Amino acid sequence: MSTVVRRTPWPEGTARALSTPLQPSVVYCAESPDALDAIYEGRDAGFTYAREAHPNAEVLARKIDALEGLTGGLILGSGMAAVTCALMGLLKAGDHVVGADRLYGRSLRMMADDLPRFGITSSLADITNAEAVRAAIRPETRMILVETVSNPGLRVADLDAISDIAKGQGALLMVDNTFTTPRALRPAEHGADIVLHSVTKLLAGHADVTLGYVAAVDPEQTAQLRTFATTLGLTPSPFDCWLAERGLYSFELRYDRAEATAALLADRLDGLPGVRRVLYPGRADHPDHARAAQLLNGRFGNMVTFEIDGGRPAANRFVRAAEQIAFAPTLGDVATTISHPATSSHRAMSPEQRDSLGLSEGVFRVSVGIEPADLLCDEFEAAVRAAAQG
Numbered sequence: 273m274s275t276v277v278r279r280t281p282w283p284e285g286t287a288r289a290l291s292t293p294l295q296p297s298v299v300y301c302a303e304s305p306d307a308l309d310a311i312y313e314g315r316d317a318g319f320t321y322a323r324e325a326h327p328n329a330e331v332l333a334r335k336i337d338a339l340e341g342l343t344g345g346l347i348l349g350s351g352m353a354a355v356t357c358a359l360m361g362l363l364k365a366g367d368h369v370v371g372a373d374r375l376y377g378r379s380l381r382m383m384a385d386d387l388p389r390f391g392i393t394s395s396l397a398d399i400t401n402a403e404a405v406r407a408a409i410r411p412e413t414r415m416i417l418v419e420t421v422s423n424p425g426l427r428v429a430d431l432d433a434i435s436d437i438a439k440g441q442g443a444l445l446m447v448d449n450t451f452t453t454p455r456a457l458r459p460a461e462h463g464a465d466i467v468l469h470s471v472t473k474l475l476a477g478h479a480d481v482t483l484g485y486v487a488a489v490d491p492e493q494t495a496q497l498r499t500f501a502t503t504l505g506l507t508p509s510p511f512d513c514w515l516a517e518r519g520l521y522s523f524e525l526r527y528d529r530a531e532a533t534a535a536l537l538a539d540r541l542d543g544l545p546g547v548r549r550v551l552y553p554g555r556a557d558h559p560d561h562a563r564a565a566q567l568l569n570g571r572f573g574n575m576v577t578f579e580i581d582g583g584r585p586a587a588n589r590f591v592r593a594a595e596q597i598a599f600a601p602t603l604g605d606v607a608t609t610i611s612h613p614a615t616s617s618h619r620a621m622s623p624e625q626r627d628s629l630g631l632s633e634g635v636f637r638v639s640v641g642i643e644p645a646d647l648l649c650d651e652f653e654a655a656v657r658a659a660a661q662g
């Protein structure tokens with residue numbers, strides 16, 4: 273056997289690479305036990321073991337920190353890893369959480385099915401109504417979890433009032449900023465203590481990585497999150513971080529372009545045959561338009577929800593006719609995707625529960641991408657007309 277297994281030093285004289293290097297190493301070699309001590313004690317910069325931290329995650333985290341106006345954020349293996357890390361890393365048995373009643377389904381499931389096994393209870397409240405949130409608070413409430421714009425109804429939380437309620441109670445306000453993104457809202461500027469993202473969505477933007485981000489305003493809580501994530505092994509893949517960093521470079525351009533098209537699409541859908549309603553926070557007829565205009569800096573996002581008549585048969589006709597648009601339950605890809613809550617995000621609910629949320633078989637949520645706006649609007653119009661023809 274030869275010594276081929278020994279690592280060869282990187283060739284001397286190699287010019288500094290322009291793009292971020294991809295570093296998949298699981299482990300890092302320190303120069304001496306003293307040097308390792310210095311890294312572990314924070315006296316020297318460096319990495320030791322990839323489950324604890326690695327360069328590609330750090331580079332990505334610092335960029336999202338900058339967008340959010342935060343420091344010390346962590347990249348984790350998925351958006352749900354970020355939700356898990358924040359809930360379980362900061363709460364303890366006996367604590368109570370108030371969650372938005374229209375949270376992402378898995379976050380709801382975690383609160384209903386998983387947290388109780390660890391002695392953490394939760395209640396849900398309509399976060400468009402601050403009084404409903406106040407009514408859900410208990411003496412042991414330690415956290416309020418909010419998505420500022422809900423899925424798929426695109427309802428807008430009364431964030432500033434909820435922030436005051438959280439402060440009054442001494443509870444942490446945690447904001448899942450996946451839908452709004454720092455382009456429209458920096459939750460820490462509205463009193464959020466914890467901010468998280470499914471980086472999988474608009475930030476990475478190409479539907480090819482699954483990642484999350486979580487950051488605390490308080491450095492002690494940041495340290496607590498980092499320790500818990502390391503213990504749980506919520507580690508992201510370096511390659512996913514590298515891809516997400518590349519995606520992030522075009523995030524602001526993609527967001528602006530998709531948002532402009534979303535506004536056009538919402539207006540085009542309104543009034544087409546068989547279209548019962550269109551929900552877009554930028555439209556004056558949206559129930560939370562005024563709040564969105566004030567809270568989201570005049571940004572209304574890339575998501576549009578609409579409802580067509582004709583139940584499941586018309587829904588099938590619409591999706592088949594919209595053959596150039598991916599029917600896929602995600603959001604934030606460069607290309608437009610449509611999802612059907614009744615058969616995806618909200619399929620675990622009974623038809624009666626879905627009806628109570630206004631989620632009939634005719635409701636579609638559109639994540640608008642960066643295709644030419646005219647082409648996209650024409651395709652939607654043709655598919656809606658085909659669905660209406662029966």
Ligand code: PLP
Nearest residue numbers: 350351352376448450470472483
């Ligand atoms: N939060 C929101 C608002 C989401 O929409 C999602 C996923 O769709 C998540 C969290 C979970 O993210 P991930 O799929 O990256 O785990």
